[in-house]
Amino acid sequence: MAQAGYRALDALMFDAEAGAPEDVPLLAAKAASRMGLAEATIYLADVQQDRLVPLPGAQPEPPALPIDGTLAGWCYRTSSVQTTEAEPTGLRVWIPMLDGVERVGVLGLRGDRLDAPRLRFCRSLATLLTMIVLTKGSHSDNYTRLQRSAPMRLSAELLWAFLPPRTLNARDVLCTAALEPAYEMGGDSFDHALVGSRMHATVLDAMGHDLRAGLTSAVALAGGRNARRSGLGLGELAESVDEILAAEFPTRYCTGVFVQLDLPTGELEWVNCGHPVPLLIRGLRLVPGAFDRAPELPLGFGALTGQRRAVHRLSLRPGDRVLLYTDGVTDARSSSGERFGLKNFTEFIIRATAAGEPAYETLRRLIHALLAHHDDRLTDDATIVLFEWRPERGAQTS
Numbered sequence: 001m002a003q004a005g006y007r008a009l010d011a012l013m014f015d016a017e018a019g020a021p022e023d024v025p026l027l028a029a030k031a032a033s034r035m036g037l038a039e040a041t042i043y044l045a046d047v048q049q050d051r052l053v054p055l056p057g058a059q060p061e062p063p064a065l066p067i068d069g070t071l072a073g074w075c076y077r078t079s080s081v082q083t084t085e086a087e088p089t090g091l092r093v094w095i096p097m098l099d100g101v102e103r104v105g106v107l108g109l110r111g112d113r114l115d116a117p118r119l120r121f122c123r124s125l126a127t128l129l130t131m132i133v134l135t136k137g138s139h140s141d142n143y144t145r146l147q148r149s150a151p152m153r154l155s156a157e158l159l160w161a162f163l164p165p166r167t168l169n170a171r172d173v174l175c176t177a178a179l180e181p182a183y184e185m186g187g188d189s190f191d192h193a194l195v196g197s198r199m200h201a202t203v204l205d206a207m208g209h210d211l212r213a214g215l216t217s218a219v220a221l222a223g224g225r226n227a228r229r230s231g232l233g234l235g236e237l238a239e240s241v242d243e244i245l246a247a248e249f250p251t252r253y254c255t256g257v258f259v260q261l262d263l264p265t266g267e268l269e270w271v272n273c274g275h276p277v278p279l280l281i282r283g284l285r286l287v288p289g290a291f292d293r294a295p296e297l298p299l300g301f302g303a304l305t306g307q308r309r310a311v312h313r314l315s316l317r318p319g320d321r322v323l324l325y326t327d328g329v330t331d332a333r334s335s336s337g338e339r340f341g342l343k344n345f346t347e348f349i350i351r352a353t354a355a356g357e358p359a360y361e362t363l364r365r366l367i368h369a370l371l372a373h374h375d376d377r378l379t380d381d382a383t384i385v386l387f388e389w390r391p392e393r394g395a396q397t398s
Contacts, residue, residue: 005121008034009128021136021143025057028107028129035121037111038090042097042129044105045076046147047182049364052076052106053146055133062108068368075106077361081119086110093119095126097133101169103360104130148183155214156185162218167360168192172263173199175387178363180371181378187213187254188326188381189221193228197263200228203324203385204256204299205275216252220245220299224258234260238271238299238309245300253300257324266316266389271309274298276330279323279346280314284354286346290314316389321353328382332374340373349386359386 012031019027025042032040041062043052052065052072067073075082075094086092090112097104107126111118137143152160168175175192179185187206192199202224206216223244227237238258245254255275261268270278274297280290293312296302302309316322325345332340348369352362363384370382 002117005035005117005124008032008121009124012125012128012132016132016136019136021140022056024129024132024136025055027132028125029057031125032109035111035118037109037118037122039108039110040125041108042105042133043072043108044097044133044143044147045103046149048149048180048368049103050368051149055143055146067364072106072108076103077364079103079358081123083114093122095122097126097130099130099134099165101167102165103167104133150183152183153185155187155209155211156181156183158211158214158218159185159189162221163189164191164193168194168199170194170199170263172391173261173387173389174359175199175201175385176360176363177383177385178367179381179383180367181381184378185214185381186210187217188328188383189217190324190383190385191221191224192385192387193225195228199261199263199387201259201261201324201385201387202256203275203326203383204254205326205328205381205383206254207252207298209380212249212252216245216249216254219248220254220256233311234258234269234271235309235311238273239302241299242273242302242309246303249300253298255298255326259322259324261316261387261389263389263391266318266320266391268314268316268322270312270314272296272312273302273309276325276327279325279342280316281321281323281346281349281353282317283319284350286350318389318391321349321359321386321388323349324385326381326383328378328380329370329384331380332370332378332382334373334375338373340370344373359388362386 008031015027028040042055046053054062065072067076071082072094075096079096082094084092091114092110095107166177177190186209189204191202204217204220206213220241223241227240256273257275259270278291280287330342348366
């Protein structure tokens with residue numbers, strides 16, 4: 001059985017090298033059939049992480065599946081293998097498709113039986129197909145078009161091209177992000193990256209909700225990355241972005257928070273440029289005023305004052321969660337005018353933490369709750385970045 005599985009995976013790798021993106025579903029089914037599995041369907045999560053969309057190829061073509069309320073969706077939400085009885089006979093198994101730190105979709109398989117060797121093969125097949133899908137998708141729009149259910153504004157197209165994967169996962173930290181409206185973003189963006197033993201994270205909110213807002217945010221994001229990759233400290237990084245925006249967009253500005261976490265020690269540094277104050281959740285409680293400091297001007301204005309950006313410091317404790325967000329989160333209003341508010345925002349996170357829910361799934365549900373509060377139509381961008389310092393816990397699957 002093991003040798004048959006190795007041969008099936010080896011043949012899949014060989015065939016996929018020259019195959020087109022649209023060939024992948026058939027190649028997946030062929031590999032599965034070599035192990036006695038009757039069906040193999042690849043489902044990718046859509047842009048808003050609301051539905052699982054099948055790659056075309058199976059006949060008849062299966063429908064898209066909601067992430068909430070289905071077994072396939074539960075597989076995606078929990079990154080866990082799920083099995084159930086199949087119709088008319090046999091078993092159906094759902095395997096999460098993971099890019100190590102990012103949930104990509106799920107692989108649906110059906111067979112007469114599922115023993116340990118077949119399950120190991122199914123896991124390996126899902127891993128290999130994830131890599132193939134990501135590789136083929138990097139130079140094709142086939143998968144991207146399937147993952148969209150509405151036209152995307154140019155400003156949103158621009159920002160999505162600059163954004164990193166939603167989830168960063170390392171030995172001592174997990175950082176994850178969510179943002180809406182996915183198809184109509186104007187000026188919000190985020191970034192996170194590992195540099196040696198430090199994690200950097202950024203949230204930006206450019207003035208306006210048009211293409212120039214998107215350009216301002218994208219340039220600020222690129223300026224921050226350029227400064228970080230050039231080895232500049234956090235204060236110098238913010239000042240560099242200040243100068244770029246003042247020179248290139250003199251009539252625009254951008255609020256933002258830049259943070260840097262030392263992973264071995266939990267020492268956190270941050271610069272706040274006219275942005276909503278970050279929040280600290282410790283032991284299932286919001287720590288009032290943890291990040292309160294003297295306010296500073298937004299990015300683009302700091303260069304005009306000649307003053308240095310203040311770098312603030314705070315020592316985290318194991319298990320601490322830090323929230324960076326834009327004002328579109330707390331200011332979102334229902335049809336009756338009720339604000340979503342800071343209390344709802346933080347209590348949602350605390351309840352999910354108490355229930356043991358992974359941070360990335362918490363943010364997916366939270367951003368959907370925010371949309372529902374606003375009747376699925378946000379009038380301002382809403383972006384959240386949540387990171388947890390968890391020394392010596394090791395990496396977890398997202």
